[in-house]
Amino acid sequence: MKKTTFHLTIISTALLSVALGACSGGKVLTPRKRQAGEIGKQYEETNPRQTIFGEGGIQFGNDPKKQAGAAGSGGIGVNSYLWRACLDTIAFMPVTSADPFGGVILTDWFSPSETPAERFKLNVYVLGRALRADGIRVSVFRQIDDGTGNWRDAAVEQGADRKLEDAILTRARQLRNETRMQQN
Numbered sequence: 001m002k003k004t005t006f007h008l009t010i011i012s013t014a015l016l017s018v019a020l021g022a023c024s025g026g027k028v029l030t031p032r033k034r035q036a037g038e039i040g041k042q043y044e045e046t047n048p049r050q051t052i053f054g055e056g057g058i059q060f061g062n063d064p065k066k067q068a069g070a071a072g073s074g075g076i077g078v079n080s081y082l083w084r085a086c087l088d089t090i091a092f093m094p095v096t097s098a099d100p101f102g103g104v105i106l107t108d109w110f111s112p113s114e115t116p117a118e119r120f121k122l123n124v125y126v127l128g129r130a131l132r133a134d135g136i137r138v139s140v141f142r143q144i145d146d147g148t149g150n151w152r153d154a155a156v157e158q159g160a161d162r163k164l165e166d167a168i169l170t171r172a173r174q175l176r177n178e179t180r181m182q183q184n
Contacts, residue, residue, distance in 0.1 A: 077101035
């Protein structure tokens with residue numbers, strides 16, 4: 001009986017390893033330096049990951065390349081213009097998590113050099129596949145150093161979240177217009 005349990009454990013571990021290996025494909029995006037006044041790609045692909053199953057790994061169901069037919073979709077779960085605009089707009093902050101399928105970007109705390117005794121954190125949500133004003137939501141969090149090295153929650157300037165949302169929407173429109181000009 002013990003040998004059977006041991007063999008099942010080995011087989012389960014091997015299958016789990018293969019399944020996890022198939023999931024490891026993807027792109028690694030890193031910030032790139034832009035020239036003064038340059039607009040466009042802020043992130044570039046570096047160190048693309050390979051899987052043991054080749055490009056795209058194992059596909060179940062429909063081919064995602066065929067489903068990327070919606071304008072501006074880019075093969076992600078949310079509007080690609082809004083997604084790229086979010087990354088461009090908050091590029092000065094360290095991003096801790098970015099999920100292009102769920103449309104969630106979370107930043108780490110950032111202290112501006114002008115005010116090192118305060119820090120900010122953002123939660124950015126892209127809410128759909130359409131480029132609309134209600135397709136983006138930003139939550140801004142602020143903390144102040146109380147002088148003893150402890151950070152205390154503080155009020156955020158009223159309308160700060162709306163200003164960021166507007167900046168993201170403006171950038172998304174620029175990206176869409178640039179794409180349309182390139183296609184014509």
